[in-house]
Amino acid sequence: MRIDFDPAQCDRDVFYRLLTATVVPRPIAWVSTTNRDGSCDNLAPHSFFTISCVSPPVVQFTSVGRKDSLRNIEDTGAFVVNLAPEPLFEQINATATDFPHGISEFDAVGVAREPSVRVKPPRVAASPVALECELHSTLRLGDSTVVFGRVVHAAVDRAVLTDGHPEVTAMRPLSRLGKDEWATIGGLREIARVPYTEWQGGEAGSTTD
Template sequence: MSTYSYEVAKGHGLPHNPFKAIVAPRPIGWISTRSPEGTLNLAPYSFFNAVCDTPPIVMFSSSGYKDSVTNVDASGEFVFNLATEDFKDAMNVSSAPYPHGVSEFEKAGLTAAASTLIGTPRVAEAKAAFECRHLQTLRLAGLDGRQADNWVVFGEVVAVHIDESVLVDGLFDVTRARPLARLGYMDYSVVDAVFQMTRPRA
Protein backbone atom coordinates (compact mmCIF):
# COMPACT_ATOMS: atom_id res chain seq x y z
CA MET A 1 0.00 0.00 0.00
CA SER A 2 1.47 3.34 -1.05
CA THR A 3 0.72 6.56 0.80
CA TYR A 4 0.60 10.11 -0.54
CA SER A 5 1.96 12.41 2.16
CA TYR A 6 2.67 16.12 2.36
CA GLU A 7 3.52 18.81 4.88
CA VAL A 8 0.78 21.42 5.01
CA ALA A 9 3.24 24.31 5.08
CA LYS A 10 4.77 23.10 1.80
CA GLY A 11 1.47 22.61 -0.03
CA HIS A 12 -0.54 19.57 -1.01
CA GLY A 13 0.55 19.34 -4.64
CA LEU A 14 -2.88 18.09 -5.70
CA PRO A 15 -5.42 19.71 -8.05
CA HIS A 16 -7.49 20.78 -5.01
CA ASN A 17 -6.91 20.81 -1.25
CA PRO A 18 -8.17 17.45 0.11
CA PHE A 19 -8.67 18.66 3.71
CA LYS A 20 -12.46 19.09 3.58
CA ALA A 21 -12.88 16.03 1.38
CA ILE A 22 -11.22 13.88 4.04
CA VAL A 23 -13.05 15.42 7.00
CA ALA A 24 -16.44 14.33 5.67
CA PRO A 25 -19.34 14.01 5.82
CA ARG A 26 -19.97 17.15 7.84
CA PRO A 27 -23.39 18.29 9.08
CA ILE A 28 -24.56 21.63 7.73
CA GLY A 29 -25.43 24.35 10.20
CA TRP A 30 -28.19 26.33 8.50
CA ILE A 31 -28.04 29.31 10.82
CA SER A 32 -30.74 31.96 11.09
CA THR A 33 -30.06 35.26 12.84
CA ARG A 34 -31.58 38.73 13.10
CA SER A 35 -29.59 41.93 12.65
CA PRO A 36 -29.90 44.87 15.06
CA GLU A 37 -31.90 46.60 12.31
CA GLY A 38 -34.33 43.67 12.20
CA THR A 39 -33.20 42.06 8.91
CA LEU A 40 -33.34 38.26 8.91
CA ASN A 41 -30.26 36.36 7.80
CA LEU A 42 -29.95 32.69 6.87
CA ALA A 43 -26.65 31.04 5.94
CA PRO A 44 -25.31 27.47 5.73
CA TYR A 45 -22.06 26.58 7.50
CA SER A 46 -20.28 23.30 6.80
CA PHE A 47 -18.07 23.68 9.86
CA PHE A 48 -20.86 22.91 12.32
CA ASN A 49 -21.52 20.31 14.97
CA ALA A 50 -22.80 19.43 18.42
CA VAL A 51 -20.02 19.56 20.99
CA CYS A 52 -21.76 18.19 24.10
CA ASP A 53 -25.22 17.16 25.27
CA THR A 54 -25.34 18.19 28.95
CA PRO A 55 -25.96 21.03 28.52
CA PRO A 56 -26.71 20.73 24.78
CA ILE A 57 -24.22 22.97 22.96
CA VAL A 58 -23.64 23.45 19.23
CA MET A 59 -21.06 25.44 17.32
CA PHE A 60 -20.51 26.87 13.87
CA SER A 61 -17.35 28.31 12.40
CA SER A 62 -17.19 31.19 9.93
CA SER A 63 -14.34 32.10 7.62
CA GLY A 64 -14.62 35.85 8.01
CA TYR A 65 -16.61 37.95 10.46
CA LYS A 66 -19.79 37.65 8.42
CA ASP A 67 -23.36 38.77 9.09
CA SER A 68 -24.21 35.60 11.01
CA VAL A 69 -21.42 36.13 13.54
CA THR A 70 -22.09 39.86 13.74
CA ASN A 71 -25.78 39.26 14.39
CA VAL A 72 -25.19 36.59 17.04
CA ASP A 73 -22.72 38.78 18.90
CA ALA A 74 -25.24 41.63 18.82
CA SER A 75 -28.42 39.69 19.62
CA GLY A 76 -27.10 36.87 21.79
CA GLU A 77 -29.04 34.20 19.94
CA PHE A 78 -29.40 32.12 16.77
CA VAL A 79 -31.30 29.14 15.37
CA PHE A 80 -29.86 25.98 13.84
CA ASN A 81 -32.19 24.70 11.11
CA LEU A 82 -31.73 21.18 9.75
CA ALA A 83 -30.89 21.28 6.02
CA THR A 84 -32.51 18.33 4.28
CA GLU A 85 -32.61 16.98 0.74
CA ASP A 86 -35.99 18.48 -0.07
CA PHE A 87 -34.61 21.96 0.59
CA LYS A 88 -31.14 21.57 -0.89
CA ASP A 89 -31.80 24.21 -3.54
CA ALA A 90 -33.10 26.70 -0.97
CA MET A 91 -30.05 26.02 1.19
CA ASN A 92 -27.80 26.63 -1.80
CA VAL A 93 -29.59 29.90 -2.65
CA SER A 94 -29.06 31.09 0.91
CA SER A 95 -25.30 30.57 0.56
CA ALA A 96 -24.92 33.37 -2.03
CA PRO A 97 -22.96 36.48 -0.93
CA TYR A 98 -25.91 38.88 -0.88
CA PRO A 99 -25.33 42.48 0.19
CA HIS A 100 -25.77 43.37 3.85
CA GLY A 101 -29.45 43.91 4.63
CA VAL A 102 -30.79 41.33 2.17
CA SER A 103 -32.87 38.54 3.72
CA GLU A 104 -31.96 35.06 2.52
CA PHE A 105 -35.36 33.87 3.76
CA GLU A 106 -36.96 35.92 1.01
CA LYS A 107 -34.39 35.00 -1.65
CA ALA A 108 -34.84 31.29 -0.94
CA GLY A 109 -38.63 31.47 -0.67
CA LEU A 110 -38.67 30.21 2.91
CA THR A 111 -41.07 30.99 5.75
CA ALA A 112 -39.86 32.55 8.99
CA ALA A 113 -41.63 30.94 11.95
CA ALA A 114 -41.58 32.50 15.40
CA SER A 115 -39.35 30.82 17.96
CA THR A 116 -40.54 29.93 21.47
CA LEU A 117 -37.88 31.44 23.72
CA ILE A 118 -35.82 33.75 21.49
CA GLY A 119 -36.56 36.55 19.06
CA THR A 120 -34.81 35.01 16.06
CA PRO A 121 -37.16 32.99 13.85
CA ARG A 122 -36.58 29.48 12.56
CA VAL A 123 -37.17 28.08 9.07
CA ALA A 124 -40.76 26.84 9.21
CA GLU A 125 -40.10 24.23 6.52
CA ALA A 126 -37.13 22.66 8.35
CA LYS A 127 -37.62 19.14 9.69
CA ALA A 128 -35.92 20.19 12.94
CA ALA A 129 -34.58 23.35 14.52
CA PHE A 130 -32.69 24.33 17.67
CA GLU A 131 -33.22 27.68 19.35
CA CYS A 132 -29.83 28.71 20.77
CA ARG A 133 -28.57 31.34 23.18
CA HIS A 134 -25.05 32.61 22.56
CA LEU A 135 -22.31 31.41 24.89
CA GLN A 136 -19.13 32.78 23.32
CA THR A 137 -17.38 33.66 20.09
CA LEU A 138 -13.72 32.70 19.66
CA ARG A 139 -11.28 34.03 17.12
CA LEU A 140 -8.90 31.24 16.16
CA ALA A 141 -5.13 31.41 15.98
CA GLY A 142 -2.62 28.99 14.46
CA LEU A 143 0.57 27.48 15.85
CA ASP A 144 2.42 30.70 15.04
CA GLY A 145 0.10 32.60 17.37
CA ARG A 146 -1.26 34.83 14.64
CA GLN A 147 -5.02 35.25 14.67
CA ALA A 148 -6.80 34.20 11.51
CA ASP A 149 -10.06 35.59 10.17
CA ASN A 150 -11.85 32.49 11.46
CA TRP A 151 -14.53 32.69 14.14
CA VAL A 152 -16.23 29.95 16.15
CA VAL A 153 -19.63 30.64 17.71
CA PHE A 154 -20.95 28.48 20.55
CA GLY A 155 -24.59 28.41 21.61
CA GLU A 156 -26.63 26.48 24.13
CA VAL A 157 -29.82 24.87 22.84
CA VAL A 158 -32.82 26.14 24.82
CA ALA A 159 -35.72 24.86 22.69
CA VAL A 160 -36.16 22.19 20.01
CA HIS A 161 -38.67 21.88 17.16
CA ILE A 162 -39.23 18.59 15.28
CA ASP A 163 -41.58 17.96 12.37
CA GLU A 164 -43.77 15.07 13.53
CA SER A 165 -43.42 13.43 10.10
CA VAL A 166 -39.87 12.38 11.01
CA LEU A 167 -40.75 10.92 14.41
CA VAL A 168 -41.27 7.15 14.47
CA ASP A 169 -42.28 5.62 17.82
CA GLY A 170 -40.91 8.71 19.51
CA LEU A 171 -37.51 8.47 17.80
CA PHE A 172 -36.10 10.94 15.27
CA ASP A 173 -35.84 8.94 12.02
CA VAL A 174 -32.88 10.28 10.08
CA THR A 175 -33.88 8.26 7.00
CA ARG A 176 -37.18 10.14 6.85
CA ALA A 177 -35.56 13.52 7.42
CA ARG A 178 -32.75 12.85 4.89
CA PRO A 179 -30.35 15.54 6.16
CA LEU A 180 -27.72 16.94 3.84
CA ALA A 181 -24.04 16.42 4.55
CA ARG A 182 -21.19 18.50 3.15
CA LEU A 183 -18.30 16.69 1.56
CA GLY A 184 -15.24 18.11 -0.21
CA TYR A 185 -15.05 20.21 -3.35
CA MET A 186 -18.62 20.85 -4.63
CA ASP A 187 -19.92 17.54 -3.31
CA TYR A 188 -22.83 16.80 -0.97
CA SER A 189 -24.43 13.65 0.33
CA VAL A 190 -27.74 12.61 1.90
CA VAL A 191 -28.07 10.50 5.03
CA ASP A 192 -30.58 7.86 4.01
CA ALA A 193 -29.26 4.59 5.46
CA VAL A 194 -28.21 3.60 8.95
CA PHE A 195 -26.89 0.56 10.77
CA GLN A 196 -26.51 -0.22 14.44
CA MET A 197 -23.66 -1.51 16.58
CA THR A 198 -23.73 -2.22 20.29
CA ARG A 199 -20.86 -0.70 22.23
CA PRO A 200 -18.72 -3.49 23.73
CA ARG A 201 -18.18 -3.83 27.44
CA ALA A 202 -14.63 -3.80 28.77
Template sequence: MSMYSYEVAKGHGLPHNPFKAVVAPRPIGWISSRAANGSLNLAPYSFFNAVCDTPPIVVFSSSGYKDSVANIDETGDFVFNLATEDLKDAMNTSSAPFDKGVSEFEKAGLTPQDSLLVGAPRVAEAKAALECKHLQTIRLTAHDGTPTNNWMVLGEVVAVHLDEAMLVDGLFDVTKARPLSRLGYMDYAVVDSVFQMRRPKA
Protein backbone atom coordinates (compact mmCIF):
# COMPACT_ATOMS: atom_id res chain seq x y z
CA MET A 1 0.00 0.00 0.00
CA SER A 2 1.36 3.41 -1.01
CA MET A 3 0.55 6.12 1.55
CA TYR A 4 0.22 9.87 0.96
CA SER A 5 1.59 11.36 4.18
CA TYR A 6 2.05 14.93 5.42
CA GLU A 7 2.66 16.93 8.58
CA VAL A 8 -0.34 19.11 9.41
CA ALA A 9 1.81 22.15 10.25
CA LYS A 10 3.41 22.00 6.78
CA GLY A 11 0.15 21.68 4.82
CA HIS A 12 -1.51 18.82 2.99
CA GLY A 13 -0.72 19.79 -0.60
CA LEU A 14 -4.13 18.56 -1.80
CA PRO A 15 -6.95 20.55 -3.43
CA HIS A 16 -8.93 20.40 -0.15
CA ASN A 17 -8.17 19.41 3.42
CA PRO A 18 -8.94 15.66 3.81
CA PHE A 19 -9.35 15.73 7.62
CA LYS A 20 -13.15 15.73 7.69
CA ALA A 21 -13.29 13.13 4.92
CA VAL A 22 -11.16 10.77 6.99
CA VAL A 23 -13.06 11.29 10.24
CA ALA A 24 -16.39 10.25 8.72
CA PRO A 25 -19.25 9.62 8.82
CA ARG A 26 -20.21 11.96 11.65
CA PRO A 27 -23.68 12.52 13.13
CA ILE A 28 -25.05 16.01 12.57
CA GLY A 29 -25.69 17.94 15.75
CA TRP A 30 -28.83 19.85 14.81
CA ILE A 31 -29.02 22.03 17.89
CA SER A 32 -32.00 24.14 18.90
CA SER A 33 -31.71 26.76 21.62
CA ARG A 34 -33.49 29.77 23.04
CA ALA A 35 -31.76 33.02 23.97
CA ALA A 36 -32.42 34.75 27.27
CA ASN A 37 -34.56 37.29 25.36
CA GLY A 38 -36.73 34.47 23.97
CA SER A 39 -35.44 34.40 20.37
CA LEU A 40 -34.96 30.93 18.86
CA ASN A 41 -31.92 29.48 17.12
CA LEU A 42 -31.44 26.26 15.16
CA ALA A 43 -28.07 25.29 13.68
CA PRO A 44 -26.34 22.10 12.45
CA TYR A 45 -22.87 21.19 13.74
CA SER A 46 -20.75 18.56 12.02
CA PHE A 47 -18.65 17.96 15.13
CA PHE A 48 -21.19 16.14 17.30
CA ASN A 49 -21.53 12.82 19.08
CA ALA A 50 -22.58 10.90 22.17
CA VAL A 51 -19.76 10.53 24.68
CA CYS A 52 -21.39 8.71 27.61
CA ASP A 53 -24.48 6.57 28.26
CA THR A 54 -24.79 6.62 32.07
CA PRO A 55 -25.82 9.37 32.33
CA PRO A 56 -26.40 10.00 28.62
CA ILE A 57 -24.18 12.90 27.53
CA VAL A 58 -23.74 14.48 24.11
CA VAL A 59 -21.16 16.94 22.82
CA PHE A 60 -20.86 19.40 19.95
CA SER A 61 -18.13 21.80 18.95
CA SER A 62 -18.60 25.22 17.38
CA SER A 63 -16.03 27.01 15.25
CA GLY A 64 -16.46 30.43 16.79
CA TYR A 65 -18.57 31.53 19.73
CA LYS A 66 -21.83 31.39 17.79
CA ASP A 67 -25.43 32.02 18.82
CA SER A 68 -26.01 28.38 19.84
CA VAL A 69 -23.15 28.45 22.33
CA ALA A 70 -24.10 31.89 23.65
CA ASN A 71 -27.75 30.87 24.09
CA ILE A 72 -26.83 27.66 25.90
CA ASP A 73 -24.45 29.51 28.21
CA GLU A 74 -27.22 32.03 28.96
CA THR A 75 -30.12 29.65 29.53
CA GLY A 76 -28.55 26.30 30.45
CA ASP A 77 -30.19 23.95 27.98
CA PHE A 78 -30.59 22.87 24.36
CA VAL A 79 -32.12 20.13 22.19
CA PHE A 80 -30.46 17.79 19.72
CA ASN A 81 -32.79 17.11 16.76
CA LEU A 82 -32.19 14.18 14.43
CA ALA A 83 -31.48 15.40 10.89
CA THR A 84 -32.92 12.91 8.42
CA GLU A 85 -33.03 12.65 4.64
CA ASP A 86 -36.51 14.17 4.37
CA LEU A 87 -35.32 17.22 6.33
CA LYS A 88 -32.00 17.70 4.53
CA ASP A 89 -33.04 20.95 2.80
CA ALA A 90 -34.40 22.42 6.03
CA MET A 91 -31.22 21.41 7.85
CA ASN A 92 -29.11 23.04 5.14
CA THR A 93 -31.21 26.22 5.23
CA SER A 94 -30.68 26.45 8.99
CA SER A 95 -26.92 26.54 8.42
CA ALA A 96 -27.09 29.96 6.70
CA PRO A 97 -25.46 32.89 8.56
CA PHE A 98 -28.66 34.71 9.49
CA ASP A 99 -28.49 37.80 11.68
CA LYS A 100 -28.66 37.30 15.43
CA GLY A 101 -32.27 37.00 16.56
CA VAL A 102 -33.55 35.65 13.23
CA SER A 103 -35.32 32.32 13.75
CA GLU A 104 -33.96 29.50 11.60
CA PHE A 105 -37.15 27.60 12.42
CA GLU A 106 -39.11 30.18 10.45
CA LYS A 107 -36.59 30.44 7.61
CA ALA A 108 -36.50 26.63 7.19
CA GLY A 109 -40.28 26.18 7.48
CA LEU A 110 -40.01 24.14 10.68
CA THR A 111 -42.25 24.04 13.73
CA PRO A 112 -40.85 24.76 17.21
CA GLN A 113 -42.39 22.33 19.70
CA ASP A 114 -42.27 22.91 23.45
CA SER A 115 -39.98 20.52 25.31
CA LEU A 116 -40.85 18.56 28.45
CA LEU A 117 -38.00 19.58 30.75
CA VAL A 118 -35.96 22.31 29.05
CA GLY A 119 -36.72 25.81 27.81
CA ALA A 120 -35.39 25.28 24.29
CA PRO A 121 -37.93 23.94 21.78
CA ARG A 122 -37.42 20.84 19.66
CA VAL A 123 -38.08 20.51 15.91
CA ALA A 124 -41.59 19.04 15.70
CA GLU A 125 -40.83 17.45 12.33
CA ALA A 126 -37.73 15.60 13.60
CA LYS A 127 -38.10 11.84 14.05
CA ALA A 128 -36.11 11.96 17.29
CA ALA A 129 -34.96 14.62 19.71
CA LEU A 130 -32.90 14.72 22.89
CA GLU A 131 -33.55 17.40 25.50
CA CYS A 132 -30.27 18.39 27.15
CA LYS A 133 -29.19 20.26 30.28
CA HIS A 134 -25.95 22.19 29.83
CA LEU A 135 -22.95 20.73 31.67
CA GLN A 136 -19.89 22.61 30.40
CA THR A 137 -18.63 24.91 27.70
CA ILE A 138 -14.91 24.47 27.12
CA ARG A 139 -12.73 26.67 24.95
CA LEU A 140 -10.38 24.30 23.15
CA THR A 141 -6.63 24.86 23.16
CA ALA A 142 -3.93 23.60 20.81
CA HIS A 143 -1.20 21.23 22.04
CA ASP A 144 1.08 24.21 22.69
CA GLY A 145 -1.52 25.81 24.94
CA THR A 146 -2.69 28.42 22.44
CA PRO A 147 -6.44 29.13 22.82
CA THR A 148 -8.45 28.39 19.67
CA ASN A 149 -11.70 29.96 18.50
CA ASN A 150 -13.47 26.62 18.99
CA TRP A 151 -15.96 25.92 21.77
CA MET A 152 -17.02 22.45 22.98
CA VAL A 153 -20.43 22.14 24.65
CA LEU A 154 -21.46 19.16 26.76
CA GLY A 155 -25.06 18.40 27.70
CA GLU A 156 -26.80 15.70 29.70
CA VAL A 157 -29.87 14.17 28.06
CA VAL A 158 -32.88 14.49 30.36
CA ALA A 159 -35.75 13.64 28.00
CA VAL A 160 -36.08 11.74 24.71
CA HIS A 161 -38.66 12.00 21.92
CA LEU A 162 -39.10 9.24 19.31
CA ASP A 163 -41.45 9.10 16.33
CA GLU A 164 -43.48 5.98 17.09
CA ALA A 165 -43.55 5.15 13.37
CA MET A 166 -39.77 4.60 13.60
CA LEU A 167 -40.11 1.95 16.32
CA VAL A 168 -40.04 -1.67 15.14
CA ASP A 169 -40.47 -4.27 17.89
CA GLY A 170 -39.48 -1.58 20.37
CA LEU A 171 -36.25 -0.68 18.55
CA PHE A 172 -35.57 2.67 16.85
CA ASP A 173 -35.09 1.65 13.20
CA VAL A 174 -32.51 3.91 11.57
CA THR A 175 -33.23 2.41 8.15
CA LYS A 176 -36.74 3.88 8.42
CA ALA A 177 -35.58 7.18 9.89
CA ARG A 178 -32.70 7.52 7.38
CA PRO A 179 -30.50 9.89 9.44
CA LEU A 180 -28.01 12.10 7.63
CA SER A 181 -24.31 11.86 8.31
CA ARG A 182 -21.66 14.44 7.52
CA LEU A 183 -18.66 13.49 5.43
CA GLY A 184 -15.82 15.64 4.09
CA TYR A 185 -16.01 18.51 1.64
CA MET A 186 -19.70 19.16 0.69
CA ASP A 187 -20.60 15.48 1.04
CA TYR A 188 -23.34 13.82 3.08
CA ALA A 189 -24.58 10.25 3.37
CA VAL A 190 -27.78 8.55 4.51
CA VAL A 191 -27.91 5.58 6.86
CA ASP A 192 -30.14 3.12 5.02
CA SER A 193 -28.66 -0.29 5.81
CA VAL A 194 -27.23 -1.97 8.89
CA PHE A 195 -25.53 -5.22 9.84
CA GLN A 196 -24.89 -6.84 13.19
CA MET A 197 -21.80 -8.28 14.89
CA ARG A 198 -21.60 -9.83 18.33
CA ARG A 199 -18.70 -9.03 20.60
CA PRO A 200 -16.36 -12.01 20.89
CA LYS A 201 -16.05 -13.73 24.25
CA ALA A 202 -12.67 -13.82 25.95
Protein backbone atom coordinates (compact mmCIF):
# COMPACT_ATOMS: atom_id res chain seq x y z
CA MET A 1 0.00 0.00 0.00
CA ARG A 2 1.30 3.44 -0.93
CA ILE A 3 0.87 6.68 1.01
CA ASP A 4 0.09 9.70 -1.13
CA PHE A 5 1.79 13.09 -0.69
CA ASP A 6 0.35 16.15 -2.40
CA PRO A 7 2.97 18.94 -2.58
CA ALA A 8 0.17 21.48 -2.79
CA GLN A 9 -1.12 20.30 0.57
CA CYS A 10 2.15 19.40 2.33
CA ASP A 11 4.29 21.74 4.38
CA ARG A 12 7.25 22.91 2.30
CA ASP A 13 9.84 21.34 4.62
CA VAL A 14 7.97 18.03 4.74
CA PHE A 15 8.07 17.68 0.97
CA TYR A 16 11.69 18.90 0.87
CA ARG A 17 12.67 16.08 3.23
CA LEU A 18 10.74 13.59 1.13
CA LEU A 19 12.49 14.69 -2.07
CA THR A 20 15.99 14.71 -0.58
CA ALA A 21 15.46 11.27 0.96
CA THR A 22 14.19 9.88 -2.35
CA VAL A 23 16.52 11.45 -4.92
CA VAL A 24 19.68 9.73 -3.67
CA PRO A 25 22.60 9.60 -3.77
CA ARG A 26 23.32 13.18 -4.80
CA PRO A 27 26.86 14.29 -5.73
CA ILE A 28 28.18 17.32 -3.90
CA ALA A 29 29.46 20.50 -5.49
CA TRP A 30 31.79 22.07 -2.93
CA VAL A 31 31.54 25.57 -4.37
CA SER A 32 34.17 28.22 -3.75
CA THR A 33 33.48 31.85 -4.61
CA THR A 34 34.88 35.31 -3.90
CA ASN A 35 32.96 38.47 -3.14
CA ARG A 36 32.99 41.50 -5.41
CA ASP A 37 36.00 43.29 -3.88
CA GLY A 38 37.98 40.09 -3.28
CA SER A 39 38.05 40.51 0.49
CA CYS A 40 36.23 37.29 1.42
CA ASP A 41 36.30 33.78 -0.05
CA ASN A 42 33.20 31.65 0.45
CA LEU A 43 33.02 27.85 0.49
CA ALA A 44 29.82 25.81 0.74
CA PRO A 45 28.54 22.34 -0.22
CA HIS A 46 25.56 22.09 -2.57
CA SER A 47 23.97 18.69 -3.15
CA PHE A 48 21.65 19.66 -6.01
CA PHE A 49 24.44 19.26 -8.57
CA THR A 50 24.98 17.64 -11.96
CA ILE A 51 26.37 17.99 -15.51
CA SER A 52 24.25 20.05 -17.88
CA CYS A 53 26.16 19.85 -21.16
CA VAL A 54 29.32 18.31 -22.57
CA SER A 55 30.04 20.61 -25.53
CA PRO A 56 30.50 23.23 -24.27
CA PRO A 57 31.16 21.72 -20.83
CA VAL A 58 28.56 23.11 -18.42
CA VAL A 59 27.78 22.04 -14.86
CA GLN A 60 24.93 23.19 -12.68
CA PHE A 61 24.04 23.44 -9.02
CA THR A 62 21.00 24.81 -7.25
CA SER A 63 21.09 27.38 -4.49
CA VAL A 64 18.07 26.87 -2.24
CA GLY A 65 17.42 30.43 -1.13
CA ARG A 66 19.82 33.33 -1.68
CA LYS A 67 23.14 32.45 -0.10
CA ASP A 68 26.63 33.93 -0.31
CA SER A 69 27.65 31.49 -3.05
CA LEU A 70 24.88 32.73 -5.32
CA ARG A 71 25.42 36.41 -4.53
CA ASN A 72 29.15 36.15 -5.15
CA ILE A 73 28.65 34.36 -8.46
CA GLU A 74 26.15 36.97 -9.62
CA ASP A 75 28.63 39.72 -8.66
CA THR A 76 31.79 38.20 -10.13
CA GLY A 77 30.63 35.70 -12.76
CA ALA A 78 32.93 32.93 -11.54
CA PHE A 79 33.11 29.95 -9.18
CA VAL A 80 34.92 26.66 -8.64
CA VAL A 81 33.32 23.26 -8.10
CA ASN A 82 35.65 21.24 -5.87
CA LEU A 83 35.16 17.49 -5.50
CA ALA A 84 34.02 16.66 -1.97
CA PRO A 85 36.23 13.71 -0.93
CA GLU A 86 35.67 11.37 1.99
CA PRO A 87 38.84 12.37 3.94
CA LEU A 88 37.49 15.94 4.21
CA PHE A 89 34.07 14.83 5.43
CA GLU A 90 34.01 16.88 8.64
CA GLN A 91 35.36 20.02 6.96
CA ILE A 92 32.81 19.75 4.17
CA ASN A 93 29.99 19.46 6.69
CA ALA A 94 31.39 22.36 8.72
CA THR A 95 31.36 24.67 5.70
CA ALA A 96 27.57 24.22 5.58
CA THR A 97 27.33 26.16 8.86
CA ASP A 98 25.37 29.40 8.52
CA PHE A 99 28.31 31.69 9.24
CA PRO A 100 27.43 35.41 9.22
CA HIS A 101 27.96 37.30 5.98
CA GLY A 102 31.58 38.39 5.61
CA ILE A 103 33.13 35.40 7.37
CA SER A 104 35.15 33.09 5.14
CA GLU A 105 34.47 29.38 5.58
CA PHE A 106 38.02 28.70 4.37
CA ASP A 107 39.35 30.60 7.39
CA ALA A 108 36.70 29.63 9.95
CA VAL A 109 36.96 25.90 9.21
CA GLY A 110 40.66 25.83 8.35
CA VAL A 111 40.45 24.72 4.72
CA ALA A 112 43.63 25.38 2.75
CA ARG A 113 43.31 27.34 -0.50
CA GLU A 114 45.28 27.29 -3.71
CA PRO A 115 45.00 29.77 -6.60
CA SER A 116 42.90 28.90 -9.61
CA VAL A 117 44.27 29.18 -13.15
CA ARG A 118 41.39 30.83 -15.04
CA VAL A 119 39.07 32.33 -12.42
CA LYS A 120 39.41 34.53 -9.35
CA PRO A 121 37.91 32.26 -6.64
CA PRO A 122 40.48 29.92 -5.07
CA ARG A 123 40.37 26.15 -5.23
CA VAL A 124 40.35 23.79 -2.24
CA ALA A 125 43.97 22.66 -2.10
CA ALA A 126 43.19 19.16 -0.80
CA SER A 127 40.35 18.44 -3.22
CA PRO A 128 41.47 15.96 -5.90
CA VAL A 129 39.45 17.61 -8.69
CA ALA A 130 38.52 21.25 -9.27
CA LEU A 131 36.34 22.59 -12.08
CA GLU A 132 36.91 26.29 -12.66
CA CYS A 133 33.73 27.84 -14.02
CA GLU A 134 32.55 31.07 -15.57
CA LEU A 135 28.88 31.89 -15.09
CA HIS A 136 26.81 30.83 -18.08
CA SER A 137 23.35 31.74 -16.78
CA THR A 138 20.96 31.39 -13.87
CA LEU A 139 17.37 30.23 -13.72
CA ARG A 140 15.05 31.22 -10.90
CA LEU A 141 12.58 28.52 -9.85
CA GLY A 142 10.40 29.38 -6.87
CA ASP A 143 12.59 29.70 -3.79
CA SER A 144 15.68 28.42 -5.60
CA THR A 145 18.13 29.47 -8.31
CA VAL A 146 19.82 27.08 -10.71
CA VAL A 147 23.36 28.22 -11.53
CA PHE A 148 24.92 27.08 -14.80
CA GLY A 149 28.68 27.37 -15.09
CA ARG A 150 30.83 26.85 -18.17
CA VAL A 151 33.91 24.84 -17.20
CA VAL A 152 36.94 26.76 -18.46
CA HIS A 153 39.62 24.73 -16.69
CA ALA A 154 39.84 21.40 -14.86
CA ALA A 155 42.62 20.54 -12.41
CA VAL A 156 43.02 16.89 -11.40
CA ASP A 157 45.48 15.47 -8.87
CA ARG A 158 47.84 13.02 -10.57
CA ALA A 159 47.30 10.62 -7.67
CA VAL A 160 43.68 9.94 -8.70
CA LEU A 161 44.42 9.35 -12.39
CA THR A 162 44.71 5.88 -13.90
CA ASP A 163 45.71 5.87 -17.57
CA GLY A 164 44.74 9.54 -17.68
CA HIS A 165 41.25 8.90 -16.32
CA PRO A 166 39.95 9.87 -12.85
CA GLU A 167 39.59 6.72 -10.76
CA VAL A 168 36.60 6.78 -8.40
CA THR A 169 38.23 4.61 -5.72
CA ALA A 170 41.11 7.09 -5.54
CA MET A 171 38.88 10.20 -5.55
CA ARG A 172 36.55 8.75 -2.86
CA PRO A 173 33.70 11.19 -3.50
CA LEU A 174 31.00 11.73 -0.90
CA SER A 175 27.31 12.04 -1.68
CA ARG A 176 24.28 13.25 0.24
CA LEU A 177 21.28 11.20 1.22
CA GLY A 178 18.28 12.22 3.32
CA LYS A 179 18.25 13.77 6.80
CA ASP A 180 21.85 14.06 8.08
CA GLU A 181 22.97 11.02 6.13
CA TRP A 182 25.97 10.92 3.79
CA ALA A 183 27.30 8.09 1.64
CA THR A 184 30.70 6.91 0.48
CA ILE A 185 31.20 5.04 -2.77
CA GLY A 186 30.84 1.67 -1.01
CA GLY A 187 30.87 -1.36 -3.30
CA LEU A 188 31.22 -1.01 -7.06
CA ARG A 189 29.53 -2.92 -9.86
CA GLU A 190 30.52 -2.73 -13.50
CA ILE A 191 28.45 -3.61 -16.54
CA ALA A 192 28.91 -2.58 -20.16
CA ARG A 193 26.06 -1.16 -22.21
CA VAL A 194 24.74 -3.60 -24.78
CA PRO A 195 24.57 -2.31 -28.38
CA TYR A 196 21.21 -2.95 -29.98
CA THR A 197 22.91 -5.03 -32.66
CA GLU A 198 24.03 -7.43 -29.92
CA TRP A 199 20.79 -7.36 -27.94
CA GLN A 200 19.66 -10.93 -27.31
CA GLY A 201 16.32 -10.05 -25.81
CA GLY A 202 14.90 -8.86 -29.14
CA GLU A 203 15.21 -9.43 -32.83
CA ALA A 204 18.36 -7.34 -33.37
CA GLY A 205 20.64 -10.26 -32.61
CA SER A 206 18.95 -12.57 -35.08
CA THR A 207 19.42 -12.70 -38.84
CA THR A 208 16.89 -13.51 -41.52
CA ASP A 209 17.20 -14.05 -45.23
